[in-house]
Amino acid sequence: MTATQARSAGASRDDALVTVTGLRVDAGPDRLVHPLDLTIRAGERVGLIGESGSGKTLTALSLIGLLPDELRHGGTVALRDSxxxxxxxxxxxxxxxxGRRISMVFQEPMTALNPLMQVGKQVSEVLTQHRTLPNRREVRERVLGLLESVRLPDPERLLRAYPHQLSGGQRQRIMLAMAFANDPDLLICDEPTTALDVTVQRQVLDLLDEAVRSRGTSLLFVSHDLAVVARTCDRVLVMQHGRVVESGSVTDVLTAPRHDYTKQLLAASRLEPTAGGARRGAGSPPETGSGAGAGAPTGSEGPAGTERPAGAAELSEAAEPLIRVSGLHRTHRSRRRTVHALKNVDLQVRAGDRIGIVGESGSGKTTLLKILAGLDRPTSGSVSVCGVDVARASKRSMRRLREQLQTVFQDPMGSLDPRMTVREIVEEPLIGHSGARSGRERRELTARSLESVGIPASAAERYPHQFSGGQRQRISIARALVTDPDVLVADEPVSALDVSVQAQVLALLNRLVDERGLTLLMVSHDLAVVRHLCDRIVVMRHGEVVEAGPAERVYGAPEDDYTRALLEATPSLDRVLAEKPSRGGTGDRPPQP
Amino acid sequence: MIRAVGGRVLRFVLTLFATSVLVFAFMRILPGDPAEVVLGTGATEEALERTRAEFGLDRPLAEQYWDWVSGIPVGDFGVSFITGEDISPVVLDRLAVSLILVVSAMALALLVAVPLGTWAAVRHRRADGIAISAATQFGIAVPNFLAGMLLVAVFALGLGWLPANSWMPPAYDPVQFVLHLILPVVALAAVQAAVMTRYVRTAMLDVMGEDWMRTARAKGLSTFQALRRHGLRNAALPVLTVSGIQLTTLVIGAVVIEQVFVIPGIGSELLTAVAGRDLLTVQSVVMLLALITLTVNFTVDLLYLVLDPRTAVQR
Known part of the structure; x- marks a missing residue:
């Protein structure tokens, strides 16, 4: 209590808790962080925005003295009273x-906890390390109280749980409990919710908000997500290439940005629906639903394909859908339990459709894509893609199907073989394909495909590691398009990319789909990304389709509760900024405990 | 947990059974009639028949197998065709000698490798860390019999501090027992220590780069505390796996060292039995070596269950 009172007194004197002067970080001859000044006052919440490689994480690590040893640093960081x-x-x-005056919460909850130690012990360690409490009983009481304060269910049982038994959100709550254990003056959060689903992210951010405000803790919040920073912080610094390019109050910087880079970031984070939706969206009837059988969830618009409003006919002169999924189940059985990855999924896609499948991790969206691409087999139900019955197809017809349906995967770092040149990677789908082509033809097609995604053909003999993340994803797209497919399947194609790069890759996808008249099936957890590219939306949860329909309808007037929850949880910069002034007044003065 | 242990026990027993069948079958497939070995090539057919009957070699194979395998759990390997003596006392005695050698060598190797490997990992960018790495490279390149001969040349023949070879049973003279043990154990452990140091170093380096080590530092633990409380147990997992494999190769490596130091271990027993075409002794020794290997692997499996909560069946 006395510590908190002292801190409140400090806050009213308005002096600085942390003063950073001329901080710089070098790796050999390269300057990673250019001289930087930053002051964090008691109870102030400061956001640090930037893309990967901008130096924001290094700046954060400097404040807690955890810079990697091999980096050299200069300047000073002063902590009041210490x-x-x-x-x-x-x-x-x-x-x-x-862990006592300064705490830190890291990005990756899956790896931030010791896998071999019970989480209760990991939380209590931060108390015993600093001898905060006199005896074990009080430590235990405090740990239980902490777990309760981060709203973890059944704290008694959780004390003895190991990290692998907890979900990502639960682990991040454990990290928060750990961070608040000694009631620190400064909390540093490095992308604390980036790896979490939107609904979980919202819960964790609410919790963080509440804890920081009620205790009057100063916060340094590092993120690439403008909306998340806007809702959490009072003041913001924007970093690019190791320099702070703009700083000021959240409202000022994000409503009236002065620096070009800030403007660019803002533009990139506000994805508008593309022409695609407007072009064809109006007449396209929703033909997707879950559970033609009993117990159909709300939101499904009747049995698939039975009735079709007038006006649909003109869109698809070929009456037969390109992809027809009905009653699809995919079940994983182990000795102990049965997991239903997909439950009674119906879906029809016609040529030229742009379908976006959204849902959180574990909703079955990736399983669905895998089955469509012939990479996984359904347990029951029928799946026909481009006239091929995927469940019963011969090897040869599957091969033909793979020419017509190509996939772009999520991780551009992992999905390209590091020992193959770009040419070999892009050319590979052509080898062994039905129209056997000569080496020269293959090279020509490869070059053309690369040029179409904006990679010069002269770069074809280089290896993947010589390219940036965005360029690698372009190479993935070139590989997918080299066979001139009818259907492009994209599994979280931009989620591993920085926002500004994301916008570029999305624009490229949009152009290519348009030019080539592709049918697009995209999976994403990011509703803004899906809305940007797709005209029809399928919302999945726990292996079921809970809602499906045209994009405007699903986003504008969601019928299912879960869709509504998803939309609400998705941080929206405009919404946050609109609410900001009312919050800003109390922001600097934490409520007295 | 109980289920996981049960599964591993079952696997252990089944593998043992399969191994015994293989060893038995292999020995029967080999050309050469034991009766002929005993009596010489000039023996009459009747004499051969009589000897076969005496050894029970005329009975069905399944019966012979059962006769042999049912004795193993109680330590009865039967009677040697060549010497006419019980195999068990000799073989078990010699096995004990080899195990003393191998287990001391492994213990010594780990005693050196864990601190040295940790040191090399913590200081991997400094001169001393690099020097340790280089030294282990050299250690791996030296075969253990050569190390043994060099040790004898320096410490026994040159300085005269230690006996050059032979064996002293511990019950006889404990001091001499230890003195006789030092050179062969060091020779055997040197290469192991070099190999294990490299593994410990790699495991430690991996662990030091883990996010949860950074979390531990952020809680206020010093580098050393973080390594001790969080790092060691995690690094122990890969090292444990390698130790299991290395321990079994040590048993084989001991065969050579026993020759160099004239130690009456299981290795020299095996060589003698092979040279004398003592079928049943070879069969029993091979089975014992297989049993040791499988037991080591089984123990490693069980230790994994204790050390790593993720390997037990999830609740």
Missing amino acids: SDDLLNAPERELCGLR
Whole structure:
């Protein structure tokens, strides 16, 4: 209590908790962070925005003295009442501050906890390390209280749980409990919710908000997501290439950005629906639903394909849909339990459709794509793609199907063989295909495909690691398009990319789909991305389709509760900024405990 | 947990059974009639028949197999065709000698490798860390019999500090037992220590790059505390796997070292039996070596269950 009172008193004197002066970080001859000044006052919440490689994480790590050893640093970081120069403080002094006055929550909840130690022990360690409490009983009481304060269910049982038994959201709550254990003055969060589903992200952010405000903790919040920073912070710094290019109050910077880069980021984070939706969306009837059988969930618009409003005929002169899925089940059985990855999914896609499948992790969206691409087999139900019955197809007809349906995967780092040149990668789908082509023809097609995604053919002899993430995803797209397919399947094609790169790749996809008249099936957890590209939306949850229909309808007037929850949980910059002034008044003065 | 242990026990027993069948079958397939070995090539057909009957070699194979395998759990390997003596006392005695050698060598190797490997990992960018890495490279390149001969040349023949060879049973003279053990154990452990140091170093480096080590540091633990409380147990997992494999190769490596130091271990017993075409002894020794290997692997499996909660069946 006394600590909190002292801090409140500090806040009213308005002095700085952390003062960073001329901080710089070098790796050999390369400057990763250019001299940077930053002051964080008591109870202030500061956001640090930037893309990967902008130096934001290094800046955050400097404040807690955890920069990797191989990097050199300069400048000073002062922490009120403790140290004038954290950067050069002896390790022992730093150990006494970390976890006590300064805490940190990291990005990846899956790997941030020791897999071999019970989580209760991992939380209590931060108390015993600093000898905060006199005896074990009080430590245990405090840990239980902490777990309760981050709203974890059944704290008694959780004490003995191991990290692998918890979900990502639960693990991040454990990290928060750990961070708040000693009631720190400064909390540093490095992309704390980036790896979480939107609904979970919202819960964790609410929790963080509440904890920081009620305790008057100062916050340094690092993120690439403008909307998340806007809802959490009062003040924001924008970093690019290791420099702070703009700073100021959240409202000022994000409503009236002065620097070009900030403007660019803002534009990239506001994805508008493309022409695609308007072009054909109006007449296209929703033909997707779940559960033609009993117990159909709300939101399905009747049995698929039975009735079709007038006006649909003109869209698809070929009455037969390109993809027809009905009563699809996919079940994984193990000795202990049965997991229903897909439950009674119906879906019809006609040539030229742009379908977006949204849902959180574990909703079955990727399984559905895999089955469509012939990479997984249905347990029951029928799936026909381009006239091929995927469940019973021969090897040869599957091969032909793969020429017509190509896939772009999520991770451009992992999905390209690092030991193949770009030419070999892009050319590979052509080898062994039905129209056997000569080497020269293949090379020509490869070059053309690469040029169409904006990679010069002269770069074809280089290896994937020589390209950036965005370029690699372009190469993936070139590989998918080299066989001139009818259907393009994209599994989270931009989720691993920075926002500005995301916008470029989405624009490229949009152009290619348009030019080539492709049918697009895209899976994403990001509703804005899906809305940007697709004209029809399928919302999945727990292996079922809970809602399907034209994009405007699903986004404008969602019928299912879950769709509504998803839409509400998705951080929207405009919504946050609209609410901001009412919050801003109390922002600097934390409520007295 | 109980289910997981049960599954591993079942697998262990089944593998043992399959191994015994293989060993038995292999020995029967080999050309050469034991009776002929005993009596010499000039023996009459009747004499051969009589000897076969005496050894029970005229009975059906299944019966012979059962006769042999049912004795193993109680340590009865039968009677040697060549010497006419019980195999078990000799073989078990010699196995004990080899196990003392191998287990001490492994213990010594780990005793050196864990701190040295950790040190090399923590200081992997400094001169001393690099020097350790280089030294292990050299250690791996030296075969253990050569190490043994060099050790004898320096410490026994040159300095005269330690006996050059032979064996002293511990019950006889404990001090001499230890003195006789030092050189062969060091020779055997040197290569193992080099190999294990490299594995410990790699495991430690991997662990040091883990996110949860950074979390531990962020809680206020020093690098050393983080390594001790969080790092070691995690690094122990891969090292444990390798130790199991290395322990079995050590048993084989001991065969050579026993020759160099004239130690009456299981290795020299095996060589003698092979040279004397003592079928049943070879069969029993091979089975024992297989049993040791499988037991080591089984133990590693069980230790994994204890060390890593993720391997037990999830609740």
